[in-house]
Amino acid sequence: MAGKDGCVLGIDVGGTSIKAGLMTVGGEILDTTKIPTGEIVSDAAYQEITNGLSTLVASAGYTGSDVVALGLDVPGPVDDQGRVGFFANIELDPDGLRSALLEAFPASRLAFVNDANAAALGELWKGSAKGIGSFALVTLGTGVGGGIVIGGKLVSGAFGAGGEIGHITVKPEGEERACGCGRHGCLEQYASAKGLVWLYRQECRRQGVEGVKVEHDTDTLSVFAALKAGDECAETAVIKMCEYLGYALAQLSVIIDPAVFLIGGGVAGAFDAFSNKLAASFRAHCLSTSSAARILPCSLGNKAGMYGAAYAGLQEAGLA
Amino acid sequence: MAGKDGCVLGIDVGGTSIKAGLMTVGGEILDTTKIPTGEIVSDAAYQEITNGLSTLVASAGYTGSDVVALGLDVPGPVDDQGRVGFFANIELDPDGLRSALLEAFPASRLAFVNDANAAALGELWKGSAKGIGSFALVTLGTGVGGGIVIGGKLVSGAFGAGGEIGHITVKPEGEERACGCGRHGCLEQYASAKGLVWLYRQECRRQGVEGVKVEHDTDTLSVFAALKAGDECAETAVIKMCEYLGYALAQLSVIIDPAVFLIGGGVAGAFDAFSNKLAASFRAHCLSTSSAARILPCSLGNKAGMYGAAYAGLQEAGLA
Numbered sequence: 242m243a244g245k246d247g248c249v250l251g252i253d254v255g256g257t258s259i260k261a262g263l264m265t266v267g268g269e270i271l272d273t274t275k276i277p278t279g280e281i282v283s284d285a286a287y288q289e290i291t292n293g294l295s296t297l298v299a300s301a302g303y304t305g306s307d308v309v310a311l312g313l314d315v316p317g318p319v320d321d322q323g324r325v326g327f328f329a330n331i332e333l334d335p336d337g338l339r340s341a342l343l344e345a346f347p348a349s350r351l352a353f354v355n356d357a358n359a360a361a362l363g364e365l366w367k368g369s370a371k372g373i374g375s376f377a378l379v380t381l382g383t384g385v386g387g388g389i390v391i392g393g394k395l396v397s398g399a400f401g402a403g404g405e406i407g408h409i410t411v412k413p414e415g416e417e418r419a420c421g422c423g424r425h426g427c428l429e430q431y432a433s434a435k436g437l438v439w440l441y442r443q444e445c446r447r448q449g450v451e452g453v454k455v456e457h458d459t460d461t462l463s464v465f466a467a468l469k470a471g472d473e474c475a476e477t478a479v480i481k482m483c484e485y486l487g488y489a490l491a492q493l494s495v496i497i498d499p500a501v502f503l504i505g506g507g508v509a510g511a512f513d514a515f516s517n518k519l520a521a522s523f524r525a526h527c528l529s530t531s532s533a534a535r536i537l538p539c540s541l542g543n544k545a546g547m548y549g550a551a552y553a554g555l556q557e558a559g560l561a
Numbered sequence: 562m563a564g565k566d567g568c569v570l571g572i573d574v575g576g577t578s579i580k581a582g583l584m585t586v587g588g589e590i591l592d593t594t595k596i597p598t599g600e601i602v603s604d605a606a607y608q609e610i611t612n613g614l615s616t617l618v619a620s621a622g623y624t625g626s627d628v629v630a631l632g633l634d635v636p637g638p639v640d641d642q643g644r645v646g647f648f649a650n651i652e653l654d655p656d657g658l659r660s661a662l663l664e665a666f667p668a669s670r671l672a673f674v675n676d677a678n679a680a681a682l683g684e685l686w687k688g689s690a691k692g693i694g695s696f697a698l699v700t701l702g703t704g705v706g707g708g709i710v711i712g713g714k715l716v717s718g719a720f721g722a723g724g725e726i727g728h729i730t731v732k733p734e735g736e737e738r739a740c741g742c743g744r745h746g747c748l749e750q751y752a753s754a755k756g757l758v759w760l761y762r763q764e765c766r767r768q769g770v771e772g773v774k775v776e777h778d779t780d781t782l783s784v785f786a787a788l789k790a791g792d793e794c795a796e797t798a799v800i801k802m803c804e805y806l807g808y809a810l811a812q813l814s815v816i817i818d819p820a821v822f823l824i825g826g827g828v829a830g831a832f833d834a835f836s837n838k839l840a841a842s843f844r845a846h847c848l849s850t851s852s853a854a855r856i857l858p859c860s861l862g863n864k865a866g867m868y869g870a871a872y873a874g875l876q877e878a879g880l881a
Contacts, residue, residue, distance in 0.1 A: 318850060375718075389816065391711055391714075392712075394712060396711055398817060398818025398819070398851070399820035400818055400820075400851045400853065401818070401850060402815055402818040402851045403816070405815040405818070406816070408815040409815055409816065410808070410811070410846070412733075413731075413733065422848055423849070488730070488733065492730060494722060496709065496724070496725075496729065496813060496817065497718060497816065497817065498717075498718025498719055498723040498725070499719055526730070528728055530721060531718070531719075531722045533720065534719065534720070
């Protein structure tokens with residue numbers, strides 16, 4: 242039976258599909274759905290999405306008018322006014338989608354939020370950062386993303402680049418490879434899945450050994466398995482990754498000085514294998530006054546974005 | 562005649578004296594005073610301070626009970642709970658002083674705020690950052706300090722290190738000199754008054770020339786005068802300073818992405834002489850999405866701290 246407070250939708254917008262969660266305003270997930278998408282720029286495409294969401298809402302006994310808030314996390318910049326910037330990897334007209342959604346769910350307020358920022362809000366609402374007003378989240382995945390929360394509010398930035406932690410420069414000199422952003426020596430080049438695999442292969446070359454078989458450019462599982470088995474090159478690669486990441490956390494520390502750093506993303510599946518090395522690196526680089534900052538793993542996995550998007554919608558509606 | 566809304570005190574706590582401004586709650590300065598101090602750890606010392614402040618308050622026709630808020634800016638860390646940390650350069654018992662002040666001004670609320678953070682609040686209230694909710698202020702003085710404001714609120718940090726912009730690492734390798742914090746390659750080592758003089762002397766040595774006469778280790782006036790006169794070593798030194806400072810602003814940009822950077826402190830007296838070089842350096846280092854961020858000079862000079870301390874008191878009292 243549908244609750245009287247209405248419901249909220251948290252929507253992950255990906256490259257080929259949308260994943261949506263229907264929740265109570267208290268954040269209990271009632272049901273989820275996945276809607277395949279192509280380019281999201283036409284009335285037909287918006288209609289498919291609103292139809293899929295309406296079915297989800299109806300399945301829990303709600304009507305479209307019971308949706309009080311909805312949030313969409315998107316793989317691109319969203320600034321502090323909620324304006325959506327350019328997307329590198331998906332075709333999406335945010336204004337068209339917004340209009341269609343507000344027509345289908347007329348009682349709702351809507352928020353767009355960057356995907357890594359959504360993960361931070363999700364962890365704040367339901368995960369490792371519950372009760373922690375100020376923290377920085379770093380997601381170590383294919384790339385390195387991040388989200389910063391201060392006083393319970395996301396720092397989106399004037400141009401949507403708030404929390405772009407993957408683009409902190411950690412090696413200002415001597416990096417010949419360019420980062421995806423066009424700059425050189427970004428954290429993402431060393432602490433993403435791709436970065437760690439690159440560090441491993443580089444160390445194998447340097448030592449003139451073959452190393453373990455790495456399946457693909459982001460196969461960190463093989464690197465961490467090798468680490469566990471005592472592979473010296475894997476040890477060096479993980480130490481280097483932690484050296485760069487700890488250095489970046491120390492830069493965050495002299496700027497926003499959070500009580501907690503949260504580590505998420507696929508690479509954080511191996512958190513226990515590198516957390517001590519990371520903590521040591523952070524403490525070697527930070528101001529002594531901030532050395533008690535804690536480094537914790539995220540706890541919501543790939544549900545963080547869905548929770549965070551819903552929470553952003555609730556904040557927009559004045560309900561959180 | 563005293564206004565009916567009461568008054569507010571903004572108090573700069575320095576090493577040898579306290580400077581205080583009495584203002585209306587709207588921020589009009591009514592009068593100022595300077596009270597010489599020694600160690601601020603005894604009832605006698607607190608008494609001298611409260612006496613001096615009471616005289617200031619009375620001079621404008623107010624009584625002690627008319628003071629609705631007071632703020633103290635102090636040369637040391639203050640965390641986001643208002644807790645005061647260790648002071649390197651003054652002897653001050655914050656709890657004792659707080660008690661004495663609240664006894665003398667019983668209707669007031671009191672806030673401690675770090676000096677560079679106070680300058681940021683002052684510029685927000687009455688200076689260059691008026692109406693700009695999110696910005697970073699960098700003070701280039703004997704050292705390099707900073708203050709970050711997001712959504713109209715100061716980012717003090719969990720351990721009081723929020724906005725310690727002078728300790729962003731800008732040269733992670735190859736700096737033999739240690740910074741005052743014990744680390745190496747901090748922005749403060751290159752963009753403070755001392756840093757710029759050091760860069761100038763280093764460049765003179767490198768080029769094997771004598772250079773202009775520099776009066777003391779922080780005499781940037783002579784360096785800027787030399788720059789104006791076409792001295793090549795001064796040109797190189799200022800370019801290097803701007804290179805490091807622009808790099809640091811770019812790191813701030815990928816973390817908090819402010820709309821505006823404010824430059825203050827003594828060295829900023831020569832803002833016009835280096836602002837183009839600084840803007841060019843920032844744009845060379847930042848993510849392209851943030852390249853429209855503006856770099857502006859502070860406008861309150863050494864009154865910024867007094868305004869900001871008063872404003873922090875007003876925020877504490879719920880009046881700002």
